[in-house]
Amino acid sequence: MGAPADDTSTDLLFNQSLEKGLAVLRAFSAKRRTMTLAEVAEATSITKSSAQRMIYTLEKLGYVRKHPLTRRYQLTPRVMQIGFNYLAADTLIDVANPFLSELTNLTGETTNLTEPDDDEMVYVARFVSTKFVPIHMPIGSRIPMFCTGSGRAYLSALPPDEASARLQLMELRTFTPRTLTSLEAIEAQLADARRNGYATNREELFIGDMTIAAPVLGSQGRPVAAVHVVAPTSRWSFEEAQQRLAPAVIDCARGISNSIRTLE
Template identity: 60%
Template sequence: MTRETKQKDSGASASKADKSGEKATRPDPLFNQSLEKGLEVLRAFSAVHRTLTLPELAGLTGMSKSSAQRTVHTLETLGYIGKHPQTRRFRLTPKVMEIGYNYLCADALIQAASPYLSQLANASGETANLTEPVGLEMVYVAQLMTSKYIPVLTPVGMRIPMYCTSSGRAYLSTLPDEQVRTMLEDSARVARTPATLTDVAAIFETVVACRRVGYACNNEELFLGDMGLGAAIVNSQGQAVGAVHVSPPASRWSMAEAQKKLAPMVIECAWAISRSIAH
């Protein structure tokens, strides 16, 4: 084989490799990057970042300043973002709640769970919560509050990690072992308090324990002074669709007392909701 032939073969192989690589990394032709950028800007705002400047938004979203400017201008024109009258910094407007409200209105699980959450709150004297899974977190979608003091505000829409919460562990208990371990390994597992379990094996033991007793616990692992007892809600196919939990404060309950008195109520509530959505 001549040198020229080798060069041609080499070039052809490289060309094929380039085309193969290009095909493997080719973006989804239906994916709308402009919409993605808009959602990233909306999600950049939080309790930590209540107001933001354009450069701050660009930095948090990874966009160029010009791209961020176009996206913010569009959202501002549509009414989802406004400027603070004094600081002129950008902030979300109440119109953003339309998106979440539409989901809450259309969620059949919330409608089915509401009367049972009310019963749980009345019987336990503690706030009853309904959460649904989103990735590695659980999001609050309904809440029946009592008049008693609660140390931590957990409003509808708030997201909490699965690995250190009763509702998250209850949900995980319905999944296969390998999937549970993978999800725990993929979680950040930050020590939220001195009591937070961060070791995968230790957390997995709590998930296995939930399968035996029917409920999961969280003993001040997410917030100091705040405990949790949760049970999974399953559909007619036996698949978990959410979880119900109460968060008894350590100032009123010991974990042993909560497990004895509140756990049966939580299990009964989750079972009743599961039964109602199975029909």
């Protein structure tokens, strides 16, 4: 998912071995928790000999390990150090946390901060309410921009032509019977978000899950993240969520935006 990678075949500074090593790490997932050497090669589209070198090096560095009985490879907790270093170094998260905490206290619902990466939004901060939440989205989870409140909030804060151009490159696939997949319908959602100051998702990614989201803007007025609050359909009607949650979400995003501008 995302834009095609730049052509690096003639880039003398580009390290293809590093690219392959990172591809091996990214190949492991919930669907591929463990892999054989042949499966690693297939998942990363590299030769078996290259896969063997990558796996050997990553194993020596402590990022993967081989099960002594199954002989299948899996990631180790050391991989989390890379992601944690990003979270620890991201000033936006430090700034946002008090605002998210207050938003959770005010609404009684789970609140989140997501940042863009290609065609997806990545969870980087989260305050969970004491109430039941139908979908668990831990830090690092990724969701598509086009059909989520936070993604639409981010897109709505871009210049309309830029947002439209990005949408046209995305894979607009169906997740639930409610998922909007036509460009016209999604752009209508973005237009509403621009007018209202917030975006919505009404069970388009997960059944039972609604979100109200607003963009976080940097010093240049461009979006850098989005705040969203979860409104389970078991507790909220769509209209009630808009009326009662949207003002608080907008205020939260505005507070974070004003705070980070003083730091940039």
